[in-house]
Amino acid sequence: MKIAIASDHAGFELKDSIKSLIKELGHEYEDFGPDSTASVDYADYAFPAAEKVADGTFDRGILICGTGIGMSISANKVKGIRCALVHDLFTAKVTREHNDSNMLAMGERVVGPGVALEIVRVWLTTEFEGGRHANRIGKISNYEC
Helix, strand or coil: CEEEEEECHHHHHHHHHHHHHHHHCCCEEEECCCCCCCCCCCHHHHHHHHHHHHCCCCCEEEEEECCCHHHHHHHCCCCCCCEEECCCHHHHHHHHHCCCCCEEEEECCCCCHHHHHHHHHHHHHCCCCCCHHHHHHHHHHHHCC
């Protein structure tokens, strides 16, 4: 699986830990930045990563900022993106099973590093159930402008 990953300054440290886990799980990734903890605007990193997931260059994407909120809002502005803001294992699992989320957003200031890595592991290994959920996802896709 190919993963797009990005953060802002507030998610920079957690992003590095997640990159190591992605490699450990046998996946590829591209880091869309930033490359330091200098203050940046999250949308400048969320949009390019989300666009590459939406166009199929990457299978999924992971975004990290202080709370995950700004990144998730930004990513969800890109047509074809279903970015879930997740802070626990249950929603990490269900957003894949029921919502076929293609991007994950988390907050480094909200989730501890151990939990964050488990969230990523669950999210990357959980498959979409399809069935009745596919119809619901179709309604979302049809609504997008």
